[in-house]
Amino acid sequence: MVEAAKGNSERALAKLISHVEDRKNGWKDVMRAIYAETGRTCVIGVTGSPGAGKSSLVGEFAKRLADMGYTIGIIAVDPSSPFSGGAVLGDRIRMRDISTCESIFIRSMATRGMLGGLCQAARDVVRIMDFAGRDIVIIETVGVGQDEIEVVSASDYVVLVTYPGGGDSVQAIKAGVMEIADLFVVNKCDRDGADVIVSEISAMLDLSTETAEDVPPVIKVSAFTKEGIDKFMDILSEFIQKKKKGPHHQKEHVRQEVMSILETDMVNLIKERISGNGNMEKELELILSGKSDPYSVADELINRFSVIENSLKKQ
Numbered sequence: 001m002v003e004a005a006k007g008n009s010e011r012a013l014a015k016l017i018s019h020v021e022d023r024k025n026g027w028k029d030v031m032r033a034i035y036a037e038t039g040r041t042c043v044i045g046v047t048g049s050p051g052a053g054k055s056s057l058v059g060e061f062a063k064r065l066a067d068m069g070y071t072i073g074i075i076a077v078d079p080s081s082p083f084s085g086g087a088v089l090g091d092r093i094r095m096r097d098i099s100t101c102e103s104i105f106i107r108s109m110a111t112r113g114m115l116g117g118l119c120q121a122a123r124d125v126v127r128i129m130d131f132a133g134r135d136i137v138i139i140e141t142v143g144v145g146q147d148e149i150e151v152v153s154a155s156d157y158v159v160l161v162t163y164p165g166g167g168d169s170v171q172a173i174k175a176g177v178m179e180i181a182d183l184f185v186v187n188k189c190d191r192d193g194a195d196v197i198v199s200e201i202s203a204m205l206d207l208s209t210e211t212a213e214d215v216p217p218v219i220k221v222s223a224f225t226k227e228g229i230d231k232f233m234d235i236l237s238e239f240i241q242k243k244k245k246g247p248h249h250q251k252e253h254v255r256q257e258v259m260s261i262l263e264t265d266m267v268n269l270i271k272e273r274i275s276g277n278g279n280m281e282k283e284l285e286l287i288l289s290g291k292s293d294p295y296s297v298a299d300e301l302i303n304r305f306s307v308i309e310n311s312l313k314k315q
């Protein structure tokens, strides 16, 4: 499967991704085997409020990047539209345009029912696409939950999409997303009010950034009329060029990733041990009968599971 995925077979790529995503036997061996050959791709995270036009924009710039000769992977995390097929007909037709494009590979990922952390699973999928030779991987997530923010924060470049008429659009930007955005895009500028949003965001950025060079660009675009898309492409291309020349892996991302794998493994290990021996029942009874408390029980369980340390050493 690994060889075939590398040989650019879309079917093999899809199968390999499913295997790893579902954490089937040997998934970690796959990841270990491919790691050394990854880090070349440029990961662009696209986030923003629901309905901001993220997918429409991704569709547009993915197509343009493909025309420039890049091979693209798209990951839509928990999509409501239009990748999921739940969208209005127009959207679906537009998406079909790019999904039949040979150099664009689209993959959806549900957040529900995900084994282990969503963020790690998304990283793994990115890595497989990277290994399979995709020059650019685009991740679309709705910027609402902590998980989604974590997903985009693992990207090399973060695009935050807002739009006029989205209620209190600027206020609605989650704290935490603002800080990680490298580019602010105000979409739907074919409608009234885009300029106001641009100045509001710029004002907010001026207040929160220390030096002028640190201020990320704010641009207005329309996925419909294509206004501003050329400028958007210029900014993206410049970044892609820079990334291609830079180091394969960023230390901070690697640190986050090791922590995230560790957290998932630890949690799984603790769950296995506790449900495996059923001892929690006894402790729970002690708490309920007033003889113990959750804090003491947790301490005691940790002590008992110091076995974990030994078993991890053996692995």
Ligand SMILES: Nc1nc2c(ncn2[C@@H]2O[C@H](COP(=O)(O)OP(=O)(O)OP(=O)(O)O)[C@@H](O)[C@H]2O)c(=O)[nH]1
Binding pocket: 049, 050, 051, 052, 053, 054, 055, 056, 057, 079, 080, 081, 082, 091, 142, 187, 188, 189, 190, 191, 221, 222, 223, 224, 225
């Ligand atoms: N007027 C206008 N409408 C747009 C534009 N871009 C997208 N839309 C519309 O906005 C709606 C949402 O677009 P999507 O691209 O699905 O937005 P999204 O952010 O991916 O939405 P979710 O994934 O559901 O959060 C659709 O009805 C689009 O047709 C634009 O530039 N101008």
Ligand SMILES: [Mg+2]
Binding pocket: 054, 055, 056, 079, 080, 081, 082, 083, 140
């Ligand atoms: Mg979408």
